[in-house]
Amino acid sequence: MKLIRAEDSHVTAIKEWFPDRRSCQVWGGPQFRFPFTDSTFLEDTRSHVLPSYVLLGTGDRLLGFGQYYSRAGRCHLARLVISPEHRGAGLGRWFIGSLAELGIQELGAGECSLFVAPDNARAIRLYRSMGFMETQYPEDDASVASAVYMVVHKDRLTALSRRAQ
Secondary structure, three states: OEEEEOOHHHHHHHHHHOOOHHHHHHHHOOOOOOOOOHHHHHHHHOOOOOOEEEEEOHHHOEEEEEEEEEEOOEEEEEEEEEOHHHOOOOHHHHHHHHHHHHHHHHHOOOEEEEEEOOOOHHHHHHHHHOOOEEOOOOOOOHHHOOOEEEEEEHHHHHHHHHHHO
């Protein structure tokens, strides 16, 4: 497996992973347009603005996508997704750990954060197993009020990511 910068072709390919408005907006946020075109999908992912990465498997098979940026003083992970046909195979742990380490290093952050939909029990279990803890979002932002905010210290992620490799 390898983690590389996302190209437009990667980003437009993952749009097939979101067959309906709900799955698209749970992943991309309430502002994400649906139905989408290649052009609106690229715009709404902000893949030309945010550091965007893909997880590639054997034969460069597209397995995952994610982004990071600085938010509330942390390396914030966003739009994390594993291909529907590869979920539950342990790829998320390696992918998230690797992406978080890359973002933490580039941003010089001491912690990593993310938002997750409260009904996404599978993702919440994964994040908790990686050391993420639910906490109050430190800023007043109504757009994220319904999401679960989780944070992990960089030392906890580093140890987990090395173990998963």
